[in-house]
Amino acid sequence: MLPDVDHGRFPAKRVVGESVTVEADIFADGHDTLAAVLRYKLKDAKDWTDAPMTLLVNDRWAGEFPVTELGRYVFTIEAWVDHFETWSRQLAKRIAAGQDVKVELELGARMLEAAAARADGQTPDAARLLAMSRSLRAGKSKDLDGQASALMRRYADRSLATHLGREVEVLVEPVRARFSTWFELFPRSAGTLKDVEKLLPDVAEMGFDVLYMPPIHPIGLAHRKGANNQPAQKGEPGSPWAIGSEEGGHKAIHRDLGTLADFQGLVKSAKALGVDVALDIAFQCSPDHPYTREHPEWFKHRPDGTIQYAENPPKKYEDIYPFDFETEQWRELWSELLSVFVYWAEQGVRVFRVDNPHTKPFAFWEWTIGELRRKYPDVILLSEAFTRPKVMYRLAKLGFSQSYTYFAWRNTAYELYQYFSEITRPPISEFLRANLWPNTPDILTEYLQTGGKPAFQARLILAATLGASYGIYGPPFLALEGRALKPGSEEYLDSEKYQAREWPRDDGMRELVTIINRIRRENPALQSDRGLRFHLTENEQLLAYSKATPDNENVVLTVVNVDPHHVQRGMVSLPLDELGIDSDRPYQAHELITGARYLWSGPRNYVELNPFSMPGQVFRFRRRVRTEHDFEYFL
């Protein structure tokens, strides 16, 4: 059955306005006709609604239901032998063979009468059934029409129906959980939260709808880190992830950034522009965090009595104390951490990026996210777990709305094809929504370090068109910052993690970002990952893929040259039938970045991509091209 995440252990995911298509194998012994319904409701509602299921092929049935509200839906399946349909199908064959059907008509009449009894109180229907029954007894089988089937299904005897025997959950989230465009910046590089507020119109104009800031809390002094991850000199600001000082912890704002009122103002101004402010939830403490004094029992202690700092032996991170989630006082600790989410939700925050969730217990996330979503069903949580695939998948199943992926390290066409074929299809697509980042403060890939502007352009186009959600660590991306701390490292030189930076406004990326984000807004096909299909290019440096809405009303083809150093050309093959394009007539390929229009015909078409002008093209298809038949006198 689909969807059915780990046999119902976890909910499938949808967003408001989508539908849930359920597929199941439904069969019985013998050759009787079956009937099946999908039954669904909001989890806490009382009454079920039935949606019909129909046979696809090979005993596979499908049905669907819409999800229109945030929260949890449940569905189940009920199927039964449809004796009336079986009888009706066989009757037709008997009549066609010229057999005496007197006995069969009597059997049918009895079924109609029984249904009439079940329709008791619904007088018109019962009367209609009884009338048909009388017709049969009078030998007039033709008086049964399509309505008989519909009526008999409505009043079917389902007392012997087979039930799925369990309720499968569907978690329904806001549309932005599926389609979002993130811009990350360090607020201290802008100055204060008020300065960030001034950047909002610019961010919104570029087409971003989530503004994500690393932690904004007070930063510890003990073992503080300075520029390029060296011990801090006096006056250096430290890493925002070393959370907590005498000023406060996870619910406080760093005094250099401003006040709670400033923050509330920022959130409000952003909302007015359609932008969500996303906070970073990093559940760890600097040694100066108030928790370390007020709740030493929430931390592990070494035999010498000191609190255990974070480490990945032999590396030590003495500026960070991890929580001991399995402490005897875990209930208090977990409640407090939940209250951190709730505190910021109360300030209007609905989007959270969660730092390293894979180093905290699965059970903690399932409980915390469940509780948070009960209060705030519109929260969106992005899981920052760069770890093994199955752990990433588990976190998604536990309730994270979106997940960082390995996108940053998938740079060849084949790698991208493989990886996105895997994660955008069931079963993974039922619970995981990818959020694609070409760069983050921790990840400056070798591709970006060595590929120059074409590499940034290609990665932007890929992220924004492969993923319905994507994000950039904005200022250095716009500035084409490609300098690493040292060869072989993915750390930025002079990383903003340890120091404020001033960034040039941009280096020609701003325009492309703005165009690409507009294309995303204008093309619903790009707002979901469900319709993703890869296409043959006959050149291994060219990656081609399309996305389409389920009705094929909007079809967008992207072709990217993943080689940032050379012109690449090749033929792109499209499955025109699947894309709803008439293969007998030319069709228009409208290139949305440049605005150029091409006339294509047939499934194979030529593309040539020069990375030094633009490494990618995004085409929208117009199915039909005008011909003389479009003139009025032909109509």
Place this chain on the structure above:
Amino acid sequence: MLPDVDHGRFPAKRVVGESVTVEADIFADGHDTLAAVLRYKLKDAKDWTDAPMTLLVNDRWAGEFPVTELGRYVFTIEAWVDHFETWSRQLAKRIAAGQDVKVELELGARMLEAAAARADGQTPDAARLLAMSRSLRAGKSKDLDGQASALMRRYADRSLATHLGREVEVLVEPVRARFSTWFELFPRSAGTLKDVEKLLPDVAEMGFDVLYMPPIHPIGLAHRKGANNQPAQKGEPGSPWAIGSEEGGHKAIHRDLGTLADFQGLVKSAKALGVDVALDIAFQCSPDHPYTREHPEWFKHRPDGTIQYAENPPKKYEDIYPFDFETEQWRELWSELLSVFVYWAEQGVRVFRVDNPHTKPFAFWEWTIGELRRKYPDVILLSEAFTRPKVMYRLAKLGFSQSYTYFAWRNTAYELYQYFSEITRPPISEFLRANLWPNTPDILTEYLQTGGKPAFQARLILAATLGASYGIYGPPFLALEGRALKPGSEEYLDSEKYQAREWPRDDGMRELVTIINRIRRENPALQSDRGLRFHLTENEQLLAYSKATPDNENVVLTVVNVDPHHVQRGMVSLPLDELGIDSDRPYQAHELITGARYLWSGPRNYVELNPFSMPGQVFRFRRRVRTEHDFEYFL
């Protein structure tokens, strides 16, 4: 997890002497080392045995356990964070980095002490752990050797272990459920059961180990069918599947065939030759069956009071009354039908071929087979359900040991490749064992009708080497009978279903059958479907596949020309590494039908198959060919 048939709803299947390899995703948050065990037992036993699981790759773990007795085993999985291994791995890194490890040694010492406490009563182990603990406190970490890990795992603290939370069943059947060679004949064509007994040495000599006879019960007179499915003339014997007359029903023997004593004698003589007599269980009645008089309530009645005959509208089968399995008296009916199996089991029958199980309720089979197997855990049941794939699969899941397949209608190389790739791999291979029949009394395929002797030879070789179990409807197969009732029909002309036939002893097939069955007995690779792999041939008329034992000790390659009309030739490509063959040295391909030996080298080798001499070849590989290094003075 594998095996896990429908999330544990049905058991996986094995035979005595096999092992069960269990694979599962096992992971935790964080980066600690894990430990896992597979726990298993006979279902009714009290104590569990642990078998270690080891990490394969990508959080996938595997373990295995042997099944040595008939009946039901259960297994489950337990996994936990191995704190000692984690500590030990990190300690090595710390020491390598030259860090002060005093505190870590203390932590390790405490873990050893705690384990010693858990080992209480096992004095030598506890003493050893305590000694190691003292060594650590003395700073001597080198005193920990491989034994520490093993001991610490033995006394691991599993109080916080994660459990699978359910017990997964494995049904263990006799070896013959996996590896069997069937010969079907109509006893009345031989004469009596005593005459059949005289044929036994011949059947055994040809290498068959199951002798299967269509129903041997009294045959009804009402609407009896005669030659070629016409209404019977006086004196015609009728179809053995029209079971029951005044003489008796499913527990009686047709008087023309002999007595119960004759039958018991046949079973006994067969056993002495290593042959099982298989009976046909067809749960349906002729209108003359005693049940119709004694238990009319076990049948459906028409409005006119008559019993409902079988039909597939507009076709009527008035010589057959199906049972009404959903009658009010279903308990009595089901019990009686179970008693039919039990009756014949009491006469020594252990192998049953079940006619059309897909037209009886699934629940009936699950209950009946379960009860039967409780009394006779060594029964083998072959499901004759030529119906939709999912219904066939369900019947296998419900307990049938073997299943007829679509083999008869898979005649091109690609069809065979596709179909057998599907059914011999998980998940299907966990519950379904194919039994391959080139022909049956109901199925004379067009391939056999038109292909002549090469077609019979090719189908025999395919059935016997693709399937660990196969069977032939023997006399007409040996006689190369290819005449159908009419064009487009798969019915035999003058079918034995309606009349006795005399068959010529054979037409040259007997020798090939005997050789092929000997090859099957001598090559364990052919006695299981697990090691089946298909290979490229560069000719679509040539099908090549190999079977190998898990240790690659026995590797058998079969190449068949599926075109019965033309010589076909091509290169066969073998994955030498997977087959355990040294690719740098020549190897011997011993063709087992003709006895010819070829020297092959490298993965690609030439084959040419002339259907008019022999359409298939079966090679056994000798890994090494003698060279001068084999002379004594090189050793």
